[in-house]
Amino acid sequence: MKQKQLSEADIRAAFTSSARSVFRTLFQSGPATRPQLGSTLGLSRPTLSSSIAELFAAGYVEKIGEVQGPLGRKAAMYRLGPGAGHVVAIDAGSTHVRTRVATLDRRLLHHRVYRLSSNQRHLGAEISQAVAEEVEATLALTEPGWGKLRALGIALPSRVVADNAARAATGQENLFSHFTPPDGVPLLLENNVNCAALAEQSHGVAQGLEDFAYIQIGLKIGMGVVLGGRLIRGRSGAAGEIGHLPFPWGPGLRPQNAGLEDYVGAEALMQRTRAAWPQDAGAAPADAATLFALAGEGHAAALAQVKRHAEDIGAIVSACVGVIDPGIVVLGGGIGDNAIMLPYVRETVDRLSYPTEIHASSLGVDATVLGIEKIAADHACELLVGK
Amino acid sequence: MKQKQLSEADIRAAFTSSARSVFRTLFQSGPATRPQLGSTLGLSRPTLSSSIAELFAAGYVEKIGEVQGPLGRKAAMYRLGPGAGHVVAIDAGSTHVRTRVATLDRRLLHHRVYRLSSNQRHLGAEISQAVAEEVEATLALTEPGWGKLRALGIALPSRVVADNAARAATGQENLFSHFTPPDGVPLLLENNVNCAALAEQSHGVAQGLEDFAYIQIGLKIGMGVVLGGRLIRGRSGAAGEIGHLPFPWGPGLRPQNAGLEDYVGAEALMQRTRAAWPQDAGAAPADAATLFALAGEGHAAALAQVKRHAEDIGAIVSACVGVIDPGIVVLGGGIGDNAIMLPYVRETVDRLSYPTEIHASSLGVDATVLGIEKIAADHACELLVGK
DNA sequence: CTTATTATGTTACGCACCTTAACAAACAAA
DNA sequence: TTTGTTTGTTAAGGTGCGTAACATAATAAG
The missing domain is CATH 3.30.420.40 (ATPase, nucleotide binding domain)
Incomplete structure (x- = not known):
């Protein structure tokens, strides 16, 4: 094991810095021709020649074809090889x-x-x-x-x-x-x-952004924060544990431990919905999916619940803006990626905080x-x- | 102007990478001998020789003396020169x-x-x-x-x-x-x-830390966030604008714009203090400094006000922990750096959040x-x- | 005081890595 | 087929660093 790791490290040391950056570019941006690699990395053709030769010998890259420009010789196209x-x-x-x-x-x-x-x-x-x-x-x-x-x-x-x-x-x-x-x-x-x-x-609404927050709203609630391109984890891995925001909080109101988590979870939402459901509005929805479906059809009682929940989500976003002002917040999760809530969330955030774009996730379960x-x-x- | 900038850039380009890192080390860590620079930067003596020669010629560094070790020749000591x-x-x-x-x-x-x-x-x-x-x-x-x-x-x-x-x-x-x-x-x-x-x-309680938050509590309230060694500014420069945290917030409580700023400022604090001041406790303090002085002497009514205020500060810290979990929070400003509040703030944060060290600033007005x-x-x- | 030992600084030389220049190969358009 | 353009390779040179060896300057030991 130790030996293998050593030989691996030796291989890395054996690569020139230019070869390593070629590898990294193919890793990040996918297949590319030599001229493309050269211009993006600012390397000369001879350097690219030797870099690719190095990587090819180790199986780290492979040639996957040739591309014909409008004029001149075809350019060879490479991608990461099986050795990678x-x-x-x-x-x-x-x-x-x-x-x-x-x-x-x-x-x-x-x-x-x-x-x-x-x-x-x-x-x-x-x-x-x-x-x-x-x-x-x-x-x-x-x-x-x-x-x-x-x-x-x-x-x-x-x-x-x-x-x-x-x-x-x-x-x-x-x-x-x-x-x-x-x-x-x-x-x-x-x-x-x-x-x-x-x-x-890497794949979704926040593509390529250096700063944003992602809030997942489902059975439970949580946030992921990316600042300066880096994921913020926190000393105890608790960054984004927004269930622990102080709640309820006001003059004479003492915040409870995980009070927000209990209040804003799907279970509590449905409990409030059942309690507030009018007698003449038919049967109360059994779960959140049904509630949002009803709201989508324009059902007044359902819409009222969704709107109030969205305002709570808006307050959560405002707490996030008050601390890090990410500029962009993505809402995801079974409840959060629902577009019905967006306008109400935006309204609340506009009222309480500095300008923040709010988007719904489109990535789904993957x-x-x-x-x-x-x-x-x-x-x-x-x-x-x-x- | 353009010309000057260009010539400046040329000088920079003229320095070798090792010379630049020597400059940076002297910049960050102050005066150092050649052997010290060599070992911290992993550079050989010949390389250091030429690096320092380059920087010295431009006036970027100067020799400020020699240091005698326990044995052997004296080591020359350098620092940034007037050219810098x-x-x-x-x-x-x-x-x-x-x-x-x-x-x-x-x-x-x-x-x-x-x-x-x-x-x-x-x-x-x-x-x-x-x-x-x-x-x-x-x-x-x-x-x-x-x-x-x-x-x-x-x-x-x-x-x-x-x-x-x-x-x-x-x-x-x-x-x-x-x-x-x-x-x-x-x-x-x-x-x-x-x-x-x-x-x-750079100078205070958070010396050399990569991650921490600083909360300034005075007439107004604000926060500075450092994560990964970098200051977090936010899209609108509003990171740390904790006066905009949702407040008051609870079931049936609608947060107000800048509600927390109004509530937790020094003026509101003194207003609450006056309102709650007992008839038999003497004259109510005129300003925050007096209030904290009284509390320091053990005055019960003053202590009660300070404690309640500290619990509000604790809730603010918890909001910060819930979003970024910095691990360390420094309290500063005319009110915040007061040590009397520390135990109450810690108590609240312990109750609501993940483990967080809380310190009082010692830097003062500078x-x-x-x-x-x-x-x-x-x-x-x-x-x-x-x- | 001389000699041995040790740390610092310089000189000589070589290697790794990249560049430019020149050339060879492969293509489209004339 | 010729011409011009782009791609890839070979040759030669330069920069920046290292190691090795030497010079210098201090202490410790005799």
């Missing part, structure tokens, strides 16, 4: 375990979804068991053409901290009750909301697994050619 | 305008304080006028040994944005009603609370000017030798 390897990304969610296998430059190699027998409120034994099975099944069908497995990323419905000492309190260790990570493969853990935020940055895939790929790339 | 130039930093505050002139490595060359005739609540004509006079007076007494003026930094009691389009709304433009910035000198503006936060990082000085020095250094 692949990553496995897993979203250990509350209802499904989603797995993606992909090359470092994000070409999908394999996809599978495992449905949990019941809705898991916390990271526990069943999720651990399912992850163990999915990892085993995935490793079993690994094809030679995929190259080495460079990283395994798992998105968790819990706080995640790197520091060993503080881990016990997060519950992230429950992952390992029935799952033993494969040997010799870097294991990366991240909170699922943070992953969804990163997915918005957001989290795409985010953890990106984390795994980034780690693998850094491992191969440094930062 | 100097910066002027100004804190345009509500009661005083404080000016510091310093070398890039923060050696004080000149210091002056101008007292405003009355307490200025907003950035207006009198402050602009005072800044104009202070800048003129400072430039007049510039000594040849200081070298060129590399940057002029001004800390403002308003939001600050770089973007030209959004400037009008901030009021930062009022600075220029009576003040015309000197030609050919980079002008750097920053919010005063953000400056104080940076001062905590915090802001030290912070803007650092910003100016950083900018000057980047100008000379790049990032």
Whole structure:
């Protein structure tokens, strides 16, 4: 193991700096011709020639064709090769375990979804068991053409901290009750909301943005913050734990621990809805999906509930703006990505805060697994050619 | 002007990368011997020799003596030279305008304080006028040994944005009603609370920390956020504008615009204090300083007010933790740096949030000017030798 | 006081990595 | 087929750093 790591490091050291930056460009931006690489990186043709020769010899890049410009000789096009390897990304969610296998430059190699027998409120034994099975099944069908497995990323419905000492309190260790990570493969853990935020940055509404916040509103509520292009995790992995904002709060009102989490969750929303439901408005909706469907049809009582909830969401966004002023906030999750709430959220934020764009996510259920895939790929790339 | 900038850029390009990193190290860490520089930067003695020769020829560094180790030849000690130039930093505050002139490595060359005739609540004509006079007076007494003026930094009691389009709304433009910035000198503006936060990082309680929040509590309330070593400014320069946190907020309670700012300011605090002051407790304190002095002596009624205020501060800290979980929060400002509040703030934060260290600032009135000085020095250094 | 030891600084030389210049190859248009 | 254009390779040179060896300047030991 140690030996392999050493030889890996030697390979990295053997690459010239220009070769490493060529690799990074192909990693970030996908296939490119030599002239494209040269102009974006500011390298001369001879340098590119030797860089690509280096990478090609190691199998890190491969030629995938030639492109004819309007005039002159064809340009050769390259992409990452099998030597670069692949990553496995897993979203250990509350209802499904989603797995993606992909090359470092994000070409999908394999996809599978495992449905949990019941809705898991916390990271526990069943999720651990399912992850163990999915990892085993995935490793079993690994094809030679995929190259080495460079990283395994798992998105968790819990706080995640790197520091060993503080881990016990997060519950992230429950992952390992029935799952033993494969040997010799870097294991990366991240909170699922943070992953969804990163997915918005790489695939979604926040594409390429350096600063934004992502708020996920479903059964529970959470936020992922990206500032200066970097995910903000917080000392205890608690950045974005907006369920802990002070609530209720006012003159003579003492905030309660996790008071907002209890108030703004889907359960509490439906409870309030049932309590306020008029006698003559038919049966009260059984779940949030029904409530929003009714509101979408213009049902007055439903709309009133949705509007009040949206105003609460708006207050949450305002708290976020008051602290970091991200400029852009993306709403996601089963309830949050619903477009009906947008105008009311915007109204509240406009009234309370500085100018902020508010968008609804369009990524759907794959957001989290795409985010953890990106984390795994980034780690693998850094491992191969440094930062 | 263009020509000068060009020649400056040429000088920078002429330095080798090792010379630039030597300059940066002397800039950041102050005087150092060659062996020290070599080991911290991982450079060989010949490389250091030529680097220092380059910098010395340009006047960017100077030899300030020799240091004798326990054995062997003396080591030469260097620091930034006159060629590196100097910066002027100004804190345009509500009661005083404080000016510091310093070398890039923060050696004080000149210091002056101008007292405003009355307490200025907003950035207006009198402050602009005072800044104009202070800048003129400072430039007049510039000594040849200081070298060129590399940057002029001004800390403002308003939001600050770089973007030209959004400037009008901030009021930062009022600075220029009576003040015309000197030609050919980079002008750097920053919010005063953000400056104080940076001062905590370079001189105060948060020394060297990558992540922390600084909350200033005085007449008004504001926060400065540093994450990943970088100051978070926000899209509209509104990061840390915690007066805009949703307040009051609870079931059936509609947050008001800037509701928290009105509630938690010194004026409102004293109003509540007077209203709640018992008949038999003597005269109610006239201002916050008196209130905290009484509380310090153990006066029960005063302590009760201080405690309630501290709990409100604790809720604010919790809002900050809920969004970014900085791990460390520094309290400053005339009210905030008071140690009496600390235990109550900590109690509230412990109850509502994840583990967070809470400290009181010890920098006093010079915090802001030290912070803007650092910003100016950083900018000057980047100008000379790049990032 | 001389000699040995050690740390600092300089000179000589070589290597890694990149560039420009010149040339060869491959294509479209004339 | 010729011409002009773009792509890729080969050759030669320069920059920036390193190592090795030497010169210098201090302390410690005799």
